[in-house]
Amino acid sequence: MAAKNILRDFSNSNLNSLLDTAYNELKSGRYSDALKDVNRVLSQLALIKRRDSDGDSLPDWIENKYGTDPQNPDTNNNGILDAEVFFVG
Ligand SMILES: [Ca+2]
């Protein structure tokens, strides 16, 4: 599930075309351009990895993996943030 959501974010982004560009630059010997584009892909992936849509301090991909709602800071409505439930139990 988490991987699926990360892949969805990936395909919704421009990362695929950026990787294609980097590949073509690499093939044509433009190594510094390729490296620059690969670094862009990596920093965008890092953003996707850190994204926390509901601001409960638990990243979306972890919420998707463990079944809490990435759009709701208190999924089970018990007055305790999802992150606290996740880390404290
Ligand atoms: Ca969250």
Ligand SMILES: [Ca+2]
């Ligand atoms: Ca949440």
